Amino acid sequence: MRRSVTRNDTDAAEHWVTLIARIRDDHDEAAFVALFEHFAPRVKGVLMRSGTDAATAEEIMQDVMTTIWRKAAQFDPARASVATWIFTIARNRRIDVLRKQRRPEPEELAWGPEHEPDQADALGLQQESEHLGAAIAALPAKQRELIEKAYFGDLSHSEIADVTGLPLGTIKSRIRLALDRLRHAMSQIDK
Incomplete structure (x- = not known):
């Protein structure tokens, strides 16, 4: 039983890699639809559980899926699984949206020097994310x-x-x- 479970998991991982390759090499819409149907609801769900409202989660999910279509050539199966790659893109897009929301409109700009802890927080989060990715890969x-x-x-x-x-x-x-x-x-x- 365990041998077939491992085989099924391996087959599923290889299936996602094959779909990414078909998108990259042939702009295969059927492969993209299969990826979209599987990952889009999961990406949106993870975003909503992290505190993102439904409309923003939908926008980010659409952007993530568009990125997968456009940048499939950047996927490297030696560095991460397809799921890890997709959810990393989603995390990065969420961070971008949060940064954009925190930027004041021009009329709201304060005069004088401002503290910029957000950049340090963002750098710290990026470093933690990289460390976590390496730790997950080492499991x-x-x-x-x-x-x-x-x-x-x-x-x-x-x-x-x-x-x-x-x-x-x-x-x-x-x-x-x-x-x-x-x-x-x-x-x-x-x-």
Whole structure:
């Protein structure tokens, strides 16, 4: 059973990579539709759970999917899974939108020197994101796949069990171990 689960997960990952390649090489609309139908609702859901209102989440999701169409050639399967690449684009677009919302209109500009903590926060967030990406990439494959399904794929533990065929307890244990490793890796930033 586990051999087929690993094979199914590998097949799914290869399927997404193949679709990206078809978009990149042939501008294959059917491949894009398949990616869109799978990832668009998940991207929007993650954005809304992070505090983005529905209309803005929809706009960001549309922008993310357009970016996938235009920049499929930039995807590198050696660096990240398709899901990680897509959700990274979404995170970056959300940050861009937040920055834009915080910029005052010209008539609202204050006179005199202003503090710019937002740039430091943004740099810190970018560095943390890069460190987190490296920490996720360093996880054992079984743990990384479950983390991606749970946090990037928007699946509950029960849904992951249905998809993978793994027992719920195994899924919870692997995710807990992965989160412990990620916490430890992230705590090393401050040292």
